[in-house]
Amino acid sequence: MDSGSMGAKASDKTAVVNSYSHPRMEVTVLKLPPTLRSKLLGSGFRTVGDLKGISAVQLARDAQLMHEEALQVLKSLPRVSSASGSALAGAQTAFEILQQERAQTMISTMCEEFDTLLAGGICPKAVTEICGMPGIGKTQLGMQLSVSVQTPSELSGADGEALYIDTEGSFMVERLVEMVNGWLEDVRQAAACSKKPEAERAASRLSRDEALANIHYVRVHDHTEQIAVINTLDNFCREHRRVRLVVIDSVTFHFRQDFQDMALRTRLLNEMSMKLMNVSEMRNVAIVLINQVTVKKMGAVGDKRNSAAMIVPALGESWSHACTNRLVLFWMDDGRYAHLYKSPSLKAGMAPFSVTSKGIRSARESRKRPHPDYNE
Amino acid sequence: MGLDDAILRRLTARDLHTARDVLCRPELDLMEIVDLPADVQSQTLMHVSRAVCPPCRTVLELVREEDEASKAGRPRSLKTRLRAVDHALLGGIPLGAITELVGPAGIGKTQFCFMLSVFAILPVEWGGLGGSVIYIDTENKFSSERLFEIAQHHIAAASPGEELSGSSDRLGGMMDHLGAKVVVVKPTSSGEVIERLQGLEEAVIERQVKLLVVDSVASLVRSEYGCENIVKRQELLGRQAAVLKYLAETFKMAVVVTNQITTRFGAVASDLRFSVSEQSTWKAEGFVRRGGMDDDDASASSKLMAALGTKWAHAVNIRIVLEAFRGRRILKIVKSPMSAVLAFPYSVTAEGIVLDGCEVFDADDGGKMSIHNENDDLYL
Secondary structure (H helix, E strand, C coil): CCHHHHHHHHHHHHCCCCHHHCCCCEHHHCCCCHHHHHHHHHCCCCEHHHHCCCCHHHHHHHHCCCHHHHHHHHHHCCHHHHCCCCCCCCCCCHHHHHHHHHHCCCECCCCHHHHHHCCCCECCCCEEEEEECCCCCHHHHHHHHHHHCCCCHHHCCCCCEEEEEECCCCCCHHHHHHHHHHHHHHHHHHHHHHCCHHHHHHHHHCCHHHHHHCEEEEECCCHHHHHHHHHCHHHHHHHCCCEEEEEEECCCHHHCCCCCCHHHHHHHHHHHHHHHHHHHHHCCCEEEEEECEEEEECCCCCCCCCCCEEEEECCCCHHHHCCCEEEEEEEECCEEEEEEEECCCCCCEEEEEEECCCCEECCCCCCCCCCCCCCC | CCCCHHHHHHHHHCCCCCHHHHHCCCHHHHHHHHCCCHHHHHHHHHHHHHHHCCCEEEHHHHHHHHHHHHHCCCCCEECCCCHHHHHHCCCCEECCCEEEEECCCCCCHHHHHHHHHHHHHCCHHHCCCCCEEEEEECCCCCCHHHHHHHHHHHHHHHCCCCCCCCCHHHHHHHHHHHHHHEEEECCCCHHHHHHHHHCCHHHHHHHCEEEEEEECCCHHHHHHCCCCCHHHHHHHHHHHHHHHHHHHHHHCCEEEEEECEEEEECCCCCCEEEEECCCCCEEEEECCCCCCCCCCCCCCCEEEEECCHHHHHHHCCEEEEEEEECCEEEEEEEECCCCCCEEEEEEEECCEEEECCCCCEECCCCCCCCCCCCCHHHHC
């Protein structure tokens, strides 16, 4: 069987059937201001089907609208129904998607086991969530990724820029400089080992200042600002086309206080995750969300001895649908481990890692931090 | 906000005054309320978002800024004068972040705070920050006597060229100056703490406050809220953390809070391990420690940990644990964005806290987060 027919078959399954194309859809669900809507209803336009094939001038006359308003109404009709009429417009075959996925470059974590777990690194075009106990190294991982996203493409890196959205104030510039230096060292070494002249040339072009300039940083002080930043994220990515990674550290903090209204919180979070997914898809950007964990008590409250405690990511059940991949960082046997908890394509597994002065590195390398010299 | 007049009038007429009101509504709702065409509305929304959006800078700019600041003599961190600790924290207690001191009673948390207060007041050329200090004392432990004692030692040390006796006038003047720069607030309820913190902006600008100490963040909260009110308590702590972060960030000052320790029994959060069960729910199994297995632990299945739980632990940027272990006092950096887990033995002397020699231990204990205390038996 050739690949073409395979793809065609698969497309039946993968294509999202757009329910909006239904001609009997009520006018009321269209994205229209109430005044316009009531005028439409008043003049007998009840369903989308009624509006089909009508010209703007005709509509303006029938519904006693301004010409501009009529045009607006027609523009607000779902595109699929007005265009070619095919429900599958814009759908891709699985084969095409596969090829696109193969062409993508992953963002390395700089830790071998970690990368194996993730089949190469953090995936672009996806939302990845990292959660774990305080002090486990979530921020470190976020910073590491924003450095290693710049690895040149000659060394099979993503060769991009990063945007770091900091809500907690844990972003330490001094530490980042340390990481960039460690990364430069490693990249040069890797280039020298690869024996490829173009790789060496690419590595020698790198400089500390340039690497630092490639990391954009936004400090967010409350949830309104956070929403605003995410609203403008698409614009930002359009202006900075080389951005391949967006880290939000943490997505949680501002949403854990000042919210009496849980329904509002859930809605805002959902809206945010939808926007993030869109941006990651459209702009080919990896999005890394850092989440906190919370202790959930099971059993009777107050009965400390018998109640079991669970550690769960914060923000609740519905939020866990917001990310495509979820990574959990935790302590085990005196070491740091990462656990891939949720992923559509990779199998669950664990990998040890360690935090060194250079950044995130493999746990097999010396775990001891070299003792600093105090007798200078 | 630079919006179109007509749109602005519509928004205010519908009771949407701040960006928050606008951005917290779903787009369709907004259209319903404001009655504008879709494209105009999305433009408006974009406009508002952009206006609210904080500026984006590259890290290179940040580094340059810091370099310039340090050249201009503006320090970017509060030195603890404990060389090894300063080294590990890349300069000292960073400004603009929350640093937490955790430890059992009488271990030296308050002493540490006093010492830091002195350093924050000392003029820049003496290695201090040259600002003033707001000290929020919830446990009624502030002792000006002790503060002056510590100050005396450090002022004497900082000006080695002058004979102590000869410059007693100067010293006296310095002490008065110092005394005037520490403001002690003694709130009596956790609600008051928050209120005070929220109203602090003016005072901070007026007095050029460089250090805010909350000693301790736990005592009032823990006495006011029991197990039944845990949700309320967490809410309050979250708000407190947000205010503290805001203050620290806007005024570029150091925030130091102290925290108590608590005893955790058996399965609760002490030795939590993640495991994934068949139903793909998250389970954390606590491994109960049996008596005799660990000779450091005097009690069988209990453990000392920092109080206030995980949420608060997420909120602090740096956590320093002070503990007693095998007859020595140990200062341990447990959580920090720039340092490994390191331990330093120290002792409390007349001049505050000093390190014993230059020993450093790698103190990675695998995230057990337990805190040692020699006098366990007394408390249990």
